[in-house]
Amino acid sequence: MEKTLSTVPDVKMARELILAAPIGEYIGSEGAKLLAERAAGVRALKDGEYLFHGGDQDRCFYVVIEGQFLRVKESKKNMKPRVLHIVARGDLIGELSFIDNTPHTTSTIAVGDASVLEFIDDDIRPLIVEEPQFMFDFMRGIIKRVHCAVATICQQKMDLSDYIVTAGKGRL
Numbered sequence: 001m002e003k004t005l006s007t008v009p010d011v012k013m014a015r016e017l018i019l020a021a022p023i024g025e026y027i028g029s030e031g032a033k034l035l036a037e038r039a040a041g042v043r044a045l046k047d048g049e050y051l052f053h054g055g056d057q058d059r060c061f062y063v064v065i066e067g068q069f070l071r072v073k074e075s076k077k078n079m080k081p082r083v084l085h086i087v088a089r090g091d092l093i094g095e096l097s098f099i100d101n102t103p104h105t106t107s108t109i110a111v112g113d114a115s116v117l118e119f120i121d122d123d124i125r126p127l128i129v130e131e132p133q134f135m136f137d138f139m140r141g142i143i144k145r146v147h148c149a150v151a152t153i154c155q156q157k158m159d160l161s162d163y164i165v166t167a168g169k170g171r172l
Helices: 011-020 024-037 095-100 132-165
Strands: 041-045 050-052 060-073 082-087 107-120
Touching: 011 024, 011 060, 011 107, 024 132, 041 050, 041 060, 060 095, 095 132
Parallel strands: none
Antiparallel strands: 041 107, 050 107, 060 082, 060 107
């Protein structure tokens, strides 16, 4: 399926969205403006439409403008996809695959009508040299998100282990 960008993004709208998003805390107003100016376009998706499938490699990352998306793991056995996470306005999608140049590990599906700002490698890569402080701040924001996710997973693993060891009597 051919991916098409529906519109050229409004830089002011994109800047405000990025600044209000969790990444905005790390890159600030000027960083949000820099990133907004590099947006490749807006992609509109209909309910049930895939932004990408696990295994795809598109060298892009996205910021949700409106609607919600399901991050799902698809089964090879024709089972219903397992929902792993729901992302909404301001959330980043695909940023880890973008950074480490690997295929997406999960699929992302629109829930209802939804849209994203799309950022492509060729537009973002020059910022490494042109705006190194911005790129440092951007990467710090992404790493902080990953760090929080890993800490949450570790805590859940400990809670599950405690539950199993106490035969369910160790529930909080």
